[in-house]
Amino acid sequence: MSRQDGRTRQVTTVPVDDSSATVLHVDMDAFFASVELLDHPELAHLPVIVGHRSGRSVVTAANYVARRYGVNSAMPMSIALRRCPAAVVLEPHMSRYKEYSDQVMRIFGDITPLVEPLSIDEAFLDVGGAKRIHGSPAAIGALIRRRVEAETGLTCSVGAASTKFVAKLASSRAKPDGLLVVPASDTLGFLHPLPVSALWGVGASTEQALARLGLRTIKDIAETPLEVLRKAVGAVSGQKLHDLAWGRDLRSVKLEREEKSVGHEVTFEHDVTDVARLRSEILRLSDQVAARLRQGGIVGRTVVLKLRYSDFSTVTRSRTLIEPTNVGRRILEEALVSFDALAAAGIRVRLIGVRMEQLGEGEGTGTGLWDPDEDWREAELAVDSVAARFGRGAVLPASLLKPDKE
DSSP, X not given: OOOOOSTTOOOOOSOOOOTTOOEEEXXXXXXXXXXXXXXXXXXXXXXXXXXXOSTTXXXXXXXXXXXXXXXXXXXXHHHHHHHOTTOEEEOOXXXXXXXXXXXXXXXXXXXXSOEEEEETTEEEEEOGGGHHHHOSHHHHHHHHHHHHHHHHSOOEEEEEESSHHHHHHXXXXXXXXXEEEOOGGGHHHHHTTSBGGGSTTOOHHHHHHHHHTTOOXXXXXXXXXXXXXXXXXXXXXXXXXXXXXXXXXXXXXXXXXXXXXXXXXXXXXXXEOOHHHHHHHXXXXXXXXXXXXXXXXXXXXXXXXXXXXXXXXXXXXXXXXXXXXXXXXXXXXXXXXXXXXXXXXXXXXXXXXEEEEEEEEOOOOOSSSSOTTHHHHHHHHHHHHHHHHHOGGGSOOGGGOOOOOO
């Protein structure tokens, strides 16, 4: 999350030659706070802090009004409230942030397949191949901002440049709700007046080491002999800072290939109110998720249940296991705990889903002396063997079998 409060905002207001600025960095504006304010628009002009109001908690996020009081994410809540006693504190809802993040990432994917997510609220996009369809990089940046606001009610800031480093720096300067394009020919003019702290890898200690040499701007670093930088901050860091100060960044936008979750969901043709049927669907989905985990030789630690109701509102609930697993029965039990907490009388469900997050390599064999899932694991591995020969539907849990019609 950016700590900027918007007072140094810089945006593109006149047409520029953006043909070289094909790398976009899109960053949601005060994302967690903005999601919370969707339900509390009357608070938008007030300082708002997201977190738990207790002396030992920390700030999860803050809107731009609160940031002007010096409130930042990860700050102890006690300090934040001393700096801004009038702040409104809202409880965080991580499942909602994930839901909105998924919507935003789908918008990015509609524009270009070359999307590299960095976190829940930001991503790099390579739009070089999308220009023929969607227009220039500046036009694409404007399109993304319009779609994000129209489809989610949230705003984002976009930086467009010829390198990832400059694009990310440009998006931070454009905050909030802005677009800044830095053509390749303008890179040094954009970079060199900025403070050394704007460079990636320059934390407090590195900044102090550079200050002792009288280096306070990126231009100062660019004009300093490489050997002097290497002696001041180390060979690797010195080379990296020197390259960035001259706008050199050879990294390309990389597709996110590592799966962050494994899940299955089903949308019903008609809303379902039968709790028994919904529990049966959770069983089927849990088995499917577990089978995919085992097939990939991976395990997961967090079980997430997703429900979408007849009014299209969506809720998710997650439960994190002590040990990761790929056993369907264990996934089912955790998902049912979440379901039972949500299944009030009269619910009308349009969609239901189960997914596993916090993935890692492993066979899910348990690490303790006693493995409570051993019998279920062996049974499910046997089902995998049958499925490999005859198909996944050859063996089903008895509760999923439909009775024969008489």
